[in-house]
Amino acid sequence: MIRRDDRVYIVALRPPHVAVTEPDVVHAWVRNIRANPAVQLRIPGGTFGGVAREITDAAELATARATICDTVNPVDYAECALHLRGWPTRAKIQELHRYWFDTGIPIVIELKETGA
Secondary structure (H helix, E strand, C coil), X not given: CEEECXXXXXXXXXXXXXXXXXXXXXXXXXXXXXXXXXXXEEECCEEEEEEEEECCCHHHHHHHHHHHHHCCCHHHHHHHHHHCCCXXXXXXXXXXXXXXXXXXXXXXXXXXCCCC
């Protein structure tokens, strides 16, 4: 997950063969969001209420893709080492994130004001 201001971007990952052969198959939590988009998200900084939805707008998809795929955190190097051969690099991590974004289901959670 990547937080930008009052939005949190995540991707529901799908195995590549599922994404290609059965694109309508989704995780139960994605079906839950479709049925009731009101969510609670526990992230650094606290627990927040929000509204989750799949991203379909082209401009918003571009923003989400850039946000998710261009962000590299220290833990991503270990994650990359688990999924790709060779020494993890920033470029490999970004390529892995792009692949996950393109085969997954991009979701945005619009955080509500906490009123605190």
